Amino acid sequence: MTTEEVAQAQVCVGRHGQEWGSGQGKGEEQELDVFAQLCPSRAMFAELADKWSMLILMSLAGCGPQRFSELQRGISGVSRKMLTQSLRTLERSGLVRRTVFPETPPRVVYDLLPLGRELAVLLAPLGRWTEQHTGQMLAAREEFDQAHAEG
Amino acid sequence: MTTEEVAQAQVCVGRHGQEWGSGQGKGEEQELDVFAQLCPSRAMFAELADKWSMLILMSLAGCGPQRFSELQRGISGVSRKMLTQSLRTLERSGLVRRTVFPETPPRVVYDLLPLGRELAVLLAPLGRWTEQHTGQMLAAREEFDQAHAEG
DNA sequence: CTGTATCCGAAATGATACTG
DNA sequence: CAGTATCATTTCGGATACAG
Numbered sequence: 001m002t003t004e005e006v007a008q009a010q011v012c013v014g015r016h017g018q019e020w021g022s023g024q025g026k027g028e029e030q031e032l033d034v035f036a037q038l039c040p041s042r043a044m045f046a047e048l049a050d051k052w053s054m055l056i057l058m059s060l061a062g063c064g065p066q067r068f069s070e071l072q073r074g075i076s077g078v079s080r081k082m083l084t085q086s087l088r089t090l091e092r093s094g095l096v097r098r099t100v101f102p103e104t105p106p107r108v109v110y111d112l113l114p115l116g117r118e119l120a121v122l123l124a125p126l127g128r129w130t131e132q133h134t135g136q137m138l139a140a141r142e143e144f145d146q147a148h149a150e151g
Numbered sequence: 152m153t154t155e156e157v158a159q160a161q162v163c164v165g166r167h168g169q170e171w172g173s174g175q176g177k178g179e180e181q182e183l184d185v186f187a188q189l190c191p192s193r194a195m196f197a198e199l200a201d202k203w204s205m206l207i208l209m210s211l212a213g214c215g216p217q218r219f220s221e222l223q224r225g226i227s228g229v230s231r232k233m234l235t236q237s238l239r240t241l242e243r244s245g246l247v248r249r250t251v252f253p254e255t256p257p258r259v260v261y262d263l264l265p266l267g268r269e270l271a272v273l274l275a276p277l278g279r280w281t282e283q284h285t286g287q288m289l290a291a292r293e294e295f296d297q298a299h300a301e302g
Numbered sequence: 303c304t305g306t307a308t309c310c311g312a313a314a315t316g317a318t319a320c321t322g
Numbered sequence: 323c324a325g326t327a328t329c330a331t332t333t334c335g336g337a338t339a340c341a342g
Binding site for chain 1: 167170171182183184185186187188189191192193195196197199200201202205206209210213214225226227228242243244245246266269270273274276277278280281282283284285286287288289290291292294295296
């Protein structure tokens with residue numbers, strides 16, 4: 001069986017598709033599964049699979065520690081509200097550190113904690129891939145739209 | 152300068168933070184930038200940085216071609232509406248192929264196109280990472296919440 | 303089975319004003 | 323500067339009914 005065939009196999013491995021919470025006996029640690037609605041990892045995934053969260057992590061990874069206003073400028077289109085909210089979530093989950101310098105006017109710097117840096121390493125290729133293949137995807141759209149426009 | 156220092160550098164590379172659309176002269180192709188609000192790649196990124204889209208691609212990559220109902224069962228919690236909608240978007244962008252078998256009852260199978268497979272390769276580690284670090288992130292939350300609960 | 307169409311409440315987000 | 327609070331609006335998403 002080739003690697004390709006394995007990828008195409010009809011049989012799912014792991015708990016994919018099963019109910020989470022209906023796990024093994026007592027004492028047994030149930031495997032986490034992002035595909036399971038009730039699994040805690042699904043909630044975490046939903047939080048991370050977010051436009052702003054990902055862009056923030058990518059920006060911090062690519063440009064190093066930044067203050068609030070720098071982040072807002074770097075990620076154009078994000079509102080103060082969304083930026084604050086996303087940063088808080090990331091901070092709460094231990095991915096980002098918030099440091100306040102008690103000056104006037106106040107300066108607040110955000111940077112990645114080890115956990116956030118790990119994740120950012122996986123996110124960076126995603127951003128690059130998107131930029132490099134946006135052309136193809138837009139072309140595919142035009143084709144699709146044309147083929148489905150009363151074709 | 153070490154790799155670590157480069158990652159921490161305060162200087163952004165590329166167009167990060169600049170306005171997209173204010174590019175070079177005529178004939179010049181402007182670089183795409185997911186950080187730019189008006190860049191087409193940002194819109195594509197927003198579409199891909201979506202819970203359902205990512206889970207669909209991950210499921211198709213991990214379990215191979217699946218019919219509509221299989222996908223819905225595998226990704227627990229997704230409604231018909233959201234599944235249809237996300238699949239259409241992925242199909243339209245050339246990531247997923249939809250094949251209808253004109254039987255009764257009808258059978259519709261979805262599988263990854265080369266473009267989608269490329270992306271799925273980058274997504275898989277993200278899912279695994281989330282499952283493996285959900286524990287740490289939940290722990291960080293408790294700590295954060297406790298420290299901020301009238302601390 | 304695999305959708306589509308519609309309605310409707312919930313949640314996300316933007317705009318604005320205000321604060322330390 | 324770096325938020326918070328509030329309100330208005332939009333969008334999302336689930337439920338339901340219906341169709342090929």
